[in-house]
Amino acid sequence: MTALVIAExxxxxxxxxxxxxxxxxxxxxxxxxxxxxxxxxxxxxKAAAQIAGVSKVIHAEGEHFAHGLAENIAAQVLALAGSYSHILFPATASGKNVAPRVAAKLDVGQISDVTKIDSADTFERPIYAGNAIATVQSLDDKKVITVRTTGFDPAAAAGGAAAIEAATAVADSGKSHFEGNEIAKNDRPELTAAKIIVSGGRALGSSEKFNEVMTPLADKLGAALGASRAAVDAGYAPNDWQVGQTGKIVAPQLYIAAGISGAIQHLAGMKDSKVIVAINKDPEAPIFSVADYGLEADLFTAIPELIKAL
Structure with a gap:
């Protein structure tokens, strides 16, 4: 039994x-x-070969793989699939784009957003925005899985010594081509990889107040900035800061939620954080139900005081 991980x-x-x-x-x-x-x-x-626990790296080289187009990556995975019992993708935008194509071509059911491996054929995954955990058993010969990365500790990036094997690259499918991209430049840590995240909600009232109140705290802590969907929809913060079911799933060491009520969709994206601090003047706010530390206070008073204390 051998598993194939599709590297990003x-x-x-x-x-x-x-x-x-x-x-x-x-x-x-x-x-x-x-x-x-x-x-x-x-x-x-070479970097993949150094990951602890990896026994072999398969390197497929081709210009048509440069930008990870789903049609070409899926075709390459399918060319190798015969040798594997499990094919795993990170549950990222890229992984979710490729995995369904592979599962459909193999005529197997995809097992999505896995957070725990119970056995070789049994897995756990959240449903109903994380309010329930489903245990899923697959009897398919090949398991196509997307992995919710917050459910698993990262393997060590160094210490391994896997062999690198060159694979014959499949031809360009010709079904899509890369036009271009616009990359937002940010001096802060990437949201999904940050150890500390400071998030603001609709209570901040405006983009000016969001920057005035939240940015100094993030600067002080060396944190990434996040936001609730309500704050993003109101234009207080950019889309790529959104944390939640329809945004990014995060699990930092410390998550500070300021002015976020704690709608279920937001909690689904951050409740795996190691330590959660909530600042909200509503004592009934649902965010307090998942918080390790809760401060019932006006964020416009509490956060400047916190910055001074730091």
Whole structure:
């Protein structure tokens, strides 16, 4: 029984979500192989070979893999699928784009957003925005799985010594092509990888107040900035800051929620955080039900005082 992890990378380095997925793959039993499909991706393959617990890296090289187009990556996975019992993807935008194509072509059911491996054929995943956990058993010969990365500790990025094997690259499918991208530049840590996150909600009232109140706290803590969907929809914060069921799923060491009531959709995205601090003047706010520390106070008073204390 061997598992194949589909690596996310930028052709030079391996992205953090891959490390969590390797941990999940190891718990399925058997060896763990990693596929690095990219363009001039030799450095990424070398980085994958150093991940603890990986026994082999398969490197597929081709210009049509440069931007991770789902049609081409899926075709490469399918070309290798015969040798594997489990095929695992991080439950990221990229993984969720490729995995269903692979599952459909293999005629198997996809097991999505897995947070725990009970056995080689039994998995746990959240449903109803995390209010219930479903235990799913798959009798398919091949298991196609997306892994919720917050459910697994990352494998060590160094210490491994896997062999790197060159694979024959599949041809360009011709079904899609890369036009371009616009990358938002941010000096702060990436939201899904940050150890500390400071999030603001609709109570902040405006984008000016959001920046005036939340940015100094984030600067003081070296934290990433997040926001509730209500704050994003109101234009107080950009879309890529949204935390929640329809935003990003995070699990930092410390999560500070200021002026966030705690709608179920938001809680689904952050309740796995190690320590949760809630600041809200409504004592009945649902956020207090998941908070380790709760401060019933006006955030416009409490946060400047907190910054001074830090």
């Amino acid at each position: 990378h930028d052709n030079a380095t391996i992205k953090g979500a891959t490390l969590n997925t390797v941990t999940a793959a190891a718990q399925c039993g058997g060896d763990v192989h990693v596929l690095v499909a990219g363009h001039n991706a030799g450095e990424a393959a």
